[in-house]
Amino acid sequence: MDSVFENLYSKYHHDVFQFLFYMVKNREQAEDLVQEVYIRVLKSYQRFEGKSSEKTWLFSIARNVAIDHFRKQKGWKQRLIEKFDWNTQQVKDKNPIPEDVTLQKEEVSLIYHCLDLCTVDQKMVIIMRYMQELSIAETAQSLGWTESKVKTTQHRALKVLRKEMEDRMGKEGIDGEKVRVER
């Protein structure tokens, strides 16, 4: 096996996989995409000069792969139609939770679904910041943004999540008690 591959695999594979998984919420697709990340990495590894850290570099490639995937997946028409649907429909998850992913807490399960209501940018920030535990600076580097853009996007994403969570908790009557207890 290629040493570059081995090295990156051992250090970051599961992080990158997890990032892609939560972006597309589909195991098979995430498996394909993570392979695509490696292909791009191996092609351009000689261009990587350690200017940024290996990790943020890898994530920036993963980000591009995810974005390309979304672009390929849908024509603009479908995207438009879906956008209108979202507003009227309940969150309907096209990609059911994989069997091996268990979401015990109702709030956690709800937030898993609500993630889909964020824009792609917001989702990326949320995953990087809270699930991969990247710092603001690392996230900014991975996304090629300024730190202030990361901060505002993060802020907006949390706002979307909060609103949607609260709406749904109210409607579906996921016990208000629990929430109140945790206050």
Add this chain to the structure above:
Amino acid sequence: MVKKSELSDKQLEEYLRELPKIRDHRDPRDIYQNITVKMKKRKQKAWIIPSIASAAALLLFVVLASNVLNFNQSAQDLVNENATTESAENAALKQAPDGNEEMGILSEDEPDNKERFNAEEENRELMTIDLEGSYTALYESDIAGKSVFTYTIPDQNAQNIVPVSVTVPYNDELPLFEQYKETMSKLREEEWNLSEYLPLNASLSYVEESNSLHVDLPIDHYYGDGSASEMAFMSTLLSSAAMFNIESILLSTDGSPGAEFGNMGKLTEIEVEEKGNRAYYFFYPSGEDNLPYLVPSRNPYENINEAMDAMKTDIETDMLKASIPSNFNIEDMVTANKELLVIRLGESSELSNDQSMIHTIEAILLTAKDFDYEKVKIENANLDQIGKFIFNEEWAVPVAPNKKFLSE
């Protein structure tokens, strides 16, 4: 009913952290296997498309060529037909419609031909229009009634420092330096694929009596964090100084003299050295399909011959691309008079008639300008002209590199 805004950011973050960790269960060897198979497949695909394209081109050629041959054929037929009409009087009635038919074909062909000519002309026009948008630099003709400001801005990796030039309407009510400062906030660095850098996190003031630039930094400035940011900061100040012929740059921090930098230590003054004798390269922050930035090399060159030689090879470490193609063969270079550089091309030179050649010429002009030439002439080219550049004539060097437009 649940009350609104009961979820704090903290809680949300907690839920997010509780989302299960997902792992890829596949064996790394399988993954590696998949990747190598895919990479090989793609390599194969790489030649399939060009070969289909060339097959299509060949087909097109055959179709077009046979059309032209057919046209000749029908004209020939007509002549033959006419001959028979004349010789056989009694067959005249029968022949005439035939002849007309042929005539019909011929006259149908005529507009076709004209159309083809028109199309070609249109094409040529399109070519020139296309090239119109390919100039990257600012020329004398672009700046009538305007002031030109050049800013140096680091790219998104802080690897190269890119000079970018903008024009603002001429205004004699405000000192030029103030206009220069004001314009800093109108730059759209991110849109230009550079890093958000200006205005500086410092107050700049020009003191006329001593012809000096005073730079007051806040205590928590980050221009001293790392050599890249130091370099970018110094370059920006030096290029500002150069533009206004300023003799000295004085630094202070929150009003007291001197400023702290990680590598260079405490500085109270930056020596104004004139930069020059650099070579210009192509830099593509947004992919090679877009216009390049023309970026000067980090280091100066001994003479222009060395600079031009160097411009034929990429500087990989800085992601800079060669700005002179290998088939651009310089036979010799002569300084005709102090201001004019004459470049004579070798017989084997083959200049391509496209946008990239315009950029090559611009790179040569800017490099010549950096070596204090004012005009350049290129002789013995295999083309007469490309865009607005007519060979064997003297071209004035551009006013400033990498023009950009400000939003209102």
